[in-house]
Amino acid sequence: MIDESLLNYAIDYALSSGAKYAEARYQLNSKFNVIVRNNSVVGLGKYSVEGVNVRTLCNGSLGFSATNKLTREGIRDAVSKAVSRGKALSRFLKKPLVFSDEKMGSASYEVKTKKPFDSMPLEEKTRLCINIYRAANSAVKKVKVPVVFVKYLEHVEKKIVVNSDGAYVRSRTPRVYLQFNLIATHQQRGTVQRLIERGGSGGVELLDKWDPLEVARNEAKTMEKILMTAVKPPREKVEVVIGSEVVGLIVHESAGHPMEADRILGREAAQAGESYVKPEMIGEKIGGAWATVIEDPIVPGSYGYYLFDDEGVPARPRFLYKEGVINEPLHNRLTAKLFGLSSNGAARSMDYASEPIIRMSTTYLKPGDMGFDELIEDVKQGVYIKSYMEWNIDDVRWKQRYVGLESYLIVKGELKGLVRNPVLELTTRSFYSKLKGADRNLKFYAGTCGKGEPPQSIPVWFGGPNTRLSKIKLGVHA
Amino acid sequence: MSIEKGELITEKLKAKFDEVATLIYHVREVMVKLANTQPSVVQSWDKIDVNLYLAKDKRLFLAVLSVKSVDEIVKSVENLSNYALSVKESEFYAPLPETVGCKPIDNIFDEEIARYMDDPSPLVELAVETSLSEGAERIAGTIDLKVLDKTLITSKGFKGIERGSEAMIYLRTFKNGFSGHWAHGCRHIDLKSVEETARRAVNYATACKKEVRVETGKYDVVMSPLVVGNLFNEVASMASAFSVLTGFSIFMKHKIGDRVASEKLTVEDAPRAAELAESSAFDDEGLETFNKPIINSGELSTLLHNTKTAKKMGSISTANAGWIAPKTWNILIKPGDSRENEMLEEVKRGILITNNWYTRLQNYVEGQFSTVSRDAALLIENGGIKGCVGRVRITDKFSTILRNIDLIGEKQHLVKWWEVPTPTKAPFILVRKVNLSKPT
Structure with a gap:
């Protein structure tokens, strides 16, 4: 996480540079993902990207500047760009931009997980992804499901929003996302494709709720029926x-x-x-x-x-x-x-x-x-x-x-x-x-x-x- | 972040992993967004991201991290090596290639772009003034300027560094209730291109003049380079071997050498096209890049491979890494011999679609898709423009579109925007008997 005084520094520096409004947001997006094709884990990924952006209103012109150099110098440079480039373009404005007056939030909140990400071992997560392929194939007889591609993602988003109108909002939101692509084929009847997505805020308890193996079985069965039995829709209204x-x-x-x-x-x-x-x-x-x-x-x-x-x-x-x-x-x-x-x-x-x-x-x-x-x-x-x-x-x-x-x-x-x-x-x-x-x-x-x-x-x-x-x-x- | 730090990260991670590649991007970028004929915001970025490829016991790990100290970066990923015990060997694993060196690409950095980043006002003024003087009533668009430093270090000894620039100009102009657009993307900034983008956008808005009705059915369609760019972004993406292996490709049903398009069509992946913004001398595994046809005179010529997909499919890398999924660098559609107006003259009754968006597929393997026109879609009768048909939808199969290509323009345009994310050098193309639909 960031030294929060840097955000206040950004606001103060922007205002002292001529901004009528200034806003600074720290944001960290931290992700872990598993990629599976059929019954094999292709790879694992980690993504952890954090930085600060500032928005300023100068002479009615909106400037935005983002950096991940989280030092006083880095923040000052970002503020300078937002202010100076905004000012430079203000001469093109026919109508200056203005923000509405609002009662600003002052809060800190967090989405709770019933089962944190690390309560489920990696082996279980990868097994679940691989079993989607197995579940889909176990459910069909007349067609094949030759390709199942699965993406599993855990995501934590942390934010701190401050602005010159008095806002201070700090939040932490964990999310889980699961996507799988199923292809069903029949030699004479061609292919059917289905992309499934599930996502929510919370922890790995969401996987229990989604029951992806049951979804995979049902979807594969339906795809088989589509290939083997579906007819053209009626032409009349x-x-x-x-x-x-x-x-x-x-x-x-x-x-x-x-x-x-x-x-x-x-x-x-x-x-x-x-x-x-x-x-x-x-x-x-x-x-x-x-x-x-x-x-x-x-x-x-x-x-x-x-x-x-x-x-x-x-x-x-x-x-x-x-x-x-x-x-x-x-x-x-x-x-x-x-x-x-x-x-x-x-x-x-x-x-x-x-x-x-x-x-x-x-x-x-x-x-x-x-x-x-x-x-x-x-x-x-x-x-x-x-x-x-x-x-x-x-x-x-x-x-x-x-x-x-x-x-x-x-x-x-x-x-x-x-x-x-x-x-x-x-x-x-x-x-x-x-x-x-x-x-x-x-x-x-x-x-x-x-x-x-x-x-x-x-x-x-x-x-x-x-x-x-x-x-x-x-x-x-x- | 210096090349020395990249080397240090790679060296330190070699203690925990069998193979390491460190790819550092330093992006400096400015985008002016125009709406209602004035800037709505000017955005600036200065960011450094460290991308890591890590292999241990044939398990693959990728990471993207914001810039930090070398020790913090190493610390935040070294425990990934423990996961090697929790997963089986990746069926995609292949060792990083040995280093053989590569010839750099000249002329991919333009100092002028760096200068305009400090003050983009002259470009804004030129875009707005040209559009207004050509007759636009309202203007929207973006002027996007970027300098990118790219550094790649691999544990096989590859060291590569590249500085490139990019200018992307997109203008949408409005007149009498109609709109026209044009987009330009290049490694260099060129004031004539800004003017030309504005002129094209206004000309299409002006050409609309009146609304005319067309019904659902088959039409000969002249596709502008923006439409060609959008559709061939899809085609090229489907040529990635990873797309084929994961069920997102029409080429799943084909083998190399199959006829998949009109013999008039040649499509290249062109990392060595210096004017296009994704040009690069080396891929993410450190192999020297080269231009190659994906479709050559109508025949499927190659899939795009990294070492992983190449091993899996019994082929060799085409220097298109992406550590997991091979990627297209730039797309180049080989020009034909038709002039733009001659192409229109070849159309008895058809549509000129100047822009499109929202291309979505019902089934990638079968290539069933639709996409919606936006801005000027113009009815052509006996070679003349009769009016604007409003928003129509191309609803067809990629295989049909590729086979029904009849004429290809002689002039290529440099295109990049929201719906053409991979830089593309494309001409106008006439496709016969394209299925178009509208709501009943």
Whole structure:
């Protein structure tokens, strides 16, 4: 850890150099990973990267500078660059940048583990990864699973955020992540591929909860069934029921991203893109009564969990869309000021070398109260898309596509045989307007979300219940 | 951190490990981000990371550590050697190669870039003024300048040091509700390239003029170097032998010599292309790099190997280490003989896609993918641009795209941005009968 007086030195030096606002963040990202291919450990990895960044506002111009030279000289050099380069560019500003006034956090918190990382011997961790390959192959008869590639990751993130407005937030967040890629093949019927991800904050108790061997067996069995029995999806319009995993992804892409206020205001226009939402559209309708999407950093155990953001602002749940209405964007202090609001604590950064920008944490569609059987009982003909592989969405978060992997025909309220690669291609308005029901089975899935210049990858959860859409025409993959 | 410290780390770790490689990166970088025609932030970095490759009893360990004292670095990884008792021998293990020396690459560092890092204002001014004078109403983009010092020491006696620079200019301009873009990435800074990037971006925004409708179906598609760069970043990544071994490659179904593309297509991995930012004289294992075709006149020519994947697949290293996964250095698409406007004239009814993003695959082995156009996607009829089709999606198989390449441009462009992370030198390419889709 760092000598904390260096952070206060950074603030003082920035202010004495002409900054009106200064912020310093120490961050350590410490990781241990295991890489396994089939029944062999490819290698083990250790990653321990720490440093400090400073952000300054001088003449309304924002400077950011990061260094891992954790000496007084290193910090002073970083501050000088943020201040002097910010000042030099202030002549191009038509409108100086200003932060919103906020009540700053003063806190220290830590995510507790039930089972610390070192309570599980390395042999057990590698055995678990290798057994994923064995479990997948033991579950199939007519196909082979020739390649299983597993990544296991333990991650501890430590941060100290201080700023000239009085923030002091110190945090420690341990996380576990498991990813495996399964390929199932049949000589005549080709291949099917499935990428599984699990992630959360906590310790290795998460592995017990995830039960990856059972997941591997079930997924492999399903892949076998897809290869051997799946048929093309119906060509006519049908009702579509979407599983939690797909719903979570859809709300992340079509509610979370377009409701990031920096996109709405054009700050991410260059590469990450903008939003179909414009500032004057807050309060407009985008869908029906089932369209309530919540963004909540404080869901216990979540992969993107935090209590205070990287500007020192307390985190809280935000209702992005509320009963079909565009409601509350995600804000940092810059965008909040421009909207005339307070920040809702959405500034996050990947590591010490990354600028805090507006990010999601846990994004989900509000569940209903019925069971899955009730949700589909009156579907005469439909398709249930439970999982996916391919997806994408355009740069204003309007036109999007999700290609189902585990997908079933629904006939008279019952799941029947599998359908192969049904394509759901629709607009954001179409999705939220077609929602007509949701069950109570709220589930979350882990992902790594990319944004920023340079790109920043951060851990997130997304989720939702099984959700029913009114009739739509599905496509078929080329 | 000096080469002497790298040697000391390597030497000290040799007491605990059979083999050691120490790769030190010192990055100094400045990025000005533009939004709404003004700087939104200027970011600066000065950081040193120490990367370690450690082998003991044929077990492999990797580490990335922030700069610290030599003793702290050694202390923080030496206990990894204890893990050798807890895991079996790696099926990927192969010894580090013997040192044979390598010829340096000239002209990969530009002093001008280091100077502009101290004051990037002239570049910002040029990008903004050129865009506005060409007719842009609003400008976004990044101007990114970098100097990278790279030092590699291996326990087999290799010592390599390289200083390189990079300038990456990306501009997106808006006009009448439409946008255009261009991206440029090079080892050198060149004011003409900044102007040209701005001009191209504004020209595409201007070319949109009006919105026209197209339906889902097959179209002849002219892909700009940005689109070519994005798709061939995927193809080259799938040529890494590690991608083949782990199920992330269309080349799992092929052997060397198979026809995988139009005979008009030659794609190289080009570590010796000095103008591209990942050019390097040596790979991470200390082997001398060389340019090599991945696809040569339509045939799969080689996978990209380090010593590990080469041993596993009965081949030899192509000097593409990555200690575990071989990596592409730079991508070079061999030019054809078509001029840009002649290529458009060859299209009866098709689309010019100038930019894309979000390329995702349903199945890497089968190569089923889709990607979304952004900025200007222009309808071409009888060689003329008729308007902007909005955002459309290429939804096809890589094998189909590769086989249906018909014309390749004579001019190559230096491209790098978010969606083209591996520096690429690419021309415009005309692909026939590409499947495009839109929401119903």
